[in-house]
Amino acid sequence: MALNISQTPNMIKIQGEIASILGLKLEERDEWERAVRLSQSMKKQEKILVILYDIWESISFERIGIPYGSNQHPKGYCKVLLTSRQHGVLCKDMGTEKDFHVQHLCEEEAWSTLFKQMTGDSVEKPELQPIATKVVKKCEGLPVALVTTAKALKGENTGVWRNALEELKRSAPTNIRGMRKNVYTCLELSYNHLESDEVKSFFLLCGLLGDLDISLDDLLKYDLGLDLFDYMDSLEKARDKVVTLVKSSKPQACCLMDNI
Secondary structure, three states, X not given: OEEEEEOOOOHHHHHHHHHHHHXXXXXXXXXXXXXXXXXXXXXXXXXXXXEEEEEXXXXXXXXXXXXXXXXXXXXXXXXXXXXXXXXXXXXXXXOOOOOOOOOOOOHHHHHHHHHHHHHOHHHHOOOOHHHHHHHHHHOOOOHHHHHHHHHHHOOOOHHHHHHHHHHHHOOOOOOOOOHHHHHHHHHHHHHHOOOOHHHHHHHHHHHHHOOOOOOHHHHHHHHHHOOOOOOOOOHHHHHHHHHHHHHHHHHHOOOOOOOO
């Protein structure tokens, strides 16, 4: 079963979705009573995989009613898969046992597995394929950008494709249908949830430097030159700050950038 947690989790709604999947009727109104009923019902099942996605802050399995956490009692205890844009929420706040970072799609996956499947065979036409492959490259393997662009350009003529490519090159694809709502909003949401203004400033600096192979020493020079740090009275402390920001900004901004 897969459940969307979202920024503002509604426990009663989440519990109701689980009950519906289990074929269980929850008449209790109290959240904890419902959780007990769900837990008892799920413990009777042989095997259950629970996927909780779009988690923004730590949540309690017990509060929801998910029995989890015992290898000694395999029957009746769920396997739980969690997804979040913020790595610290999972590995630190929720104590996940195994973590893995979902990378962006490689060029072949982006083209064959996702983009071509959504746009259809028309992108294989000789006059369109060279443009389409460049469009895919400009989406940088980001699924939300690939899906939005593919939906917007499906069935369009070559002129529309060429215009979309030019807008992507200028990093201003405002005329591609759904781009602002689906892609920009997604990225803005992730950026706004970076943990501090310092992390945000550091991320923007890395974005301005683009795809360059940036060393820690170079980052230190830029940060000091732009006066991004407060109350730094030694070079050693400033360097430690850069190391900390690299470690904290990369997992939290993983949907925004792949590496620094």
